[in-house]
């Protein structure tokens with residue numbers, strides 16, 4: 001039995017491609033893995049706050065030295081980290097916004113990338129992720145354009161490299177991407193890409 005953390009980050013509802021596809025994956029997964037538990041977090045509709053000065057002070061104060069105010073300032077972050085660490089697998093729906101991730105998703109990243117909780121810095125400055133290495137991450141993206149590897153457009157894809165880097169930083173390196181792209185490039189390109197993404201989702205339900 002696995003605990004899956006399912007996160008959406010589009011502010012759109014039914015019109016959202018990333019939300020629709022992540023839901024499609026989770027629904028099929030539940031059919032074939034009824035014993036698994038799903039925890040759902042909707043960053044698009046219920047964003048987490050940006051870090052502020054008291055958050056930063058708390059994050060860099062050892063827990064036993066924190067004032068009640070600092071403990072309170074970091075409590076949501078602590079529960080988000082707990083939620084992350086309790087999950088075995090992650091399914092993310094992430095639109096591409098301005099070549100990267102939506103700010104709601106970035107705000108979540110800032111809450112869960114925590115020194116002493118999800119990574120540590122060694123004496124020589126080396127970074128080690130603290131998330132156990134057996135976790136798996138599936139990222140379903142939606143994009144208006146297309147950024148095929150090996151083409152000049154690939155340089156504009158700062159979304160996949162960023163997600164790979166930041167989750168790798170905290171120890172999650174088994175990462176699969178499914179891109180629904182070309183969504184704003186005409187009906188034919190859009191339908192072709194959606195069909196390919198749906199096929200990849202069906203395969204991931206069997207193989208992931």
Ligand SMILES: Cc1cc2nc3c(=O)[nH]c(=O)nc-3n(C[C@H](O)[C@H](O)[C@H](O)COP(=O)(O)O)c2cc1C
Nearest residue numbers: 010012016017018095096097098099142143144145
């Ligand atoms: C603010 C904003 C910025 C966007 N930036 C990009 C971009 O840089 N590259 C791209 O290919 N598409 C971009 N798009 C298009 C979205 O990625 C596309 O509409 C996608 O379907 C949105 O995800 P959703 O359907 O899950 O809401 C942008 C859309 C919005 C609203």
